[in-house]
Amino acid sequence: MQSSSLTDRLPAGETPCGEGAYCPATHARPRHVNRDGKIDIIVGNVEAPSTIYFNDGSGRQYRPVPLGDNRGTAYGFAIADLDRDGLPDIAVARSEAPSVVYFADPPSPGR
Numbered sequence: 126m127q128s129s130s131l132t133d134r135l136p137a138g139e140t141p142c143g144e145g146a147y148c149p150a151t152h153a154r155p156r157h158v159n160r161d162g163k164i165d166i167i168v169g170n171v172e173a174p175s176t177i178y179f180n181d182g183s184g185r186q187y188r189p190v191p192l193g194d195n196r197g198t199a200y201g202f203a204i205a206d207l208d209r210d211g212l213p214d215i216a217v218a219r220s221e222a223p224s225v226v227y228f229a230d231p232p233s234p235g236r
């Protein structure tokens with residue numbers, strides 16, 4: 126019996142987006158999402174939350190953090206400090222769902 130990882134079983138160009146399921150990725154961009162100086166990766170999906178992969182600094186380990194809901198298709202991202210609070214915000218362009226902006230929360234005391 127031959128075994129394979131979930132990624133090995135996916136069609137070319139697809140990425141896993143949930144346990145026991147996959148969704149097509151529509152957009153992947155290296156970006157500075159937080160301000161740690163390390164390049165992170167943000168991936169848009171079809172009918173699944175977009176995911177930010179935070180770089181641990183090695184460039185080989187990334188911590189996935191889902192972003193938003195599972196509606197529509199995310200096809201573009203812009204990262205900028207839109208509200209001028211000094212923290213990066215993320216705008217997500219989507220089809221078949223409203224586009225959204227996620228404003229970064231300032232760190233709470235103790236974080």
Ligand SMILES: [Ca+2]
Nearest residue numbers: 206208210212
């Ligand atoms: Ca901001």
